[in-house]
Amino acid sequence: MTLKSPQQNPDAGPPLAPPFQAERRETDARAGPMTHWVTGQGTPLLVLHSINAAASAAEIRPIVEHARTDRRVWAPDLPGFGFSSRRERDYTIRLYVDAVHDALDAIEAEHGAQPVDAIALSLSAEFLARAAAERPQRLRSLTLITPTGFSRGAERMRGEPGASREVPGIHRTVSGRPWSRGLFNLLVSRPSIRFFLRKTWGSADIDNTLADYCHASAHQPGARHAPFAFLSARLFSRDIRNVYESLRLPVLLAHGTRGDFRDFSQAAWTHSRPNWRVQAFDTGAMLHFEQPEAFMRLWRDFIDQPPSAQGLARKD
DSSP, X not given: OOOOOGGGSTTOOSOOOOSSXXXXXXXXXTTEEEEEEEEOSSEEXXXXXXXXXTOXXXXXXXXXXXXXXTEEEEXXXXXTSTTSOOOSSOOOHHXXXXXXXXXXXXXXXXXXXXXXXXXXXXXXXXXXXXXXXXXXXXXXXXXXXXOSXXXXXXXXXXXXXXXXXXXXXXXHHHSSSTTHHHXXXXXXXXXXXXXXXXXXXXXXXXXXXXXXXXXHHTTSTTTTHHHHHHHTTTTSBTTHHXXXXXXXXXXXXXXXXXXXXXXXXXXXXXXXXXXXXXXXXXXXXXXXXXXXHHHHHHHHHHHHSOGGGOOOOOOO
């Protein structure tokens, strides 16, 4: 895949560096041109970053760096972010679920057909869960970090299959206008990025390397197209409660207790599901940055037990 030169866009920053040390792979399938960062040796592990105005694979760097000691880690830049295609197109729930399937196809091409452990951050948990519901034989376990769909009101998320929660008119209002680029640049200025990261962390002690990478990534050509779909709520599923409840494979839900993304009041239904485990951390939403060793210990304990022994010892 050939990326445009930053000089073609007056608002673009310097060329983007890789999010971490890894081999860069390219696919062009259902979701279009997509970059995958691949590192480590061993059983494959798929790790998905979140969706926001400045998202990229850099958001899951601590997981990659810990897991690659004994896992073959696949960490894609999802469509519209990082090194993947950022062209102007219709960014939808279906596109991101297809991106998960594309990543699983790439893993299968190298490792053969086998169920894959997968980790997803925030909104991408919805896409991973839907992909698992569609083709459950492809996934061995799901780990959802601060997933959407568990806050107050989530019990009503039982709409038509695949329907989104888009707010009518918002996407049209913020995209395709003469002032759209300026609006986006305000959202992804250094002060704005640090402001939103502090709300995510629930403290001022954010990861400065991530903040710098978010700023660089959000100033690449075409960076505004996917975030505008996110801001309009087009990428949030109206039926996500049904999707989550349909899962039969082992699921670990890990979340923080600080910051703006600490409401998991609608996770209580998982207590009666033997395949679900919920763990709270005394952190913000990016718990894998604040407590990487503790999170990875939890994750390894979770995947090392057979599903029948996941037990349901609650630790939250």
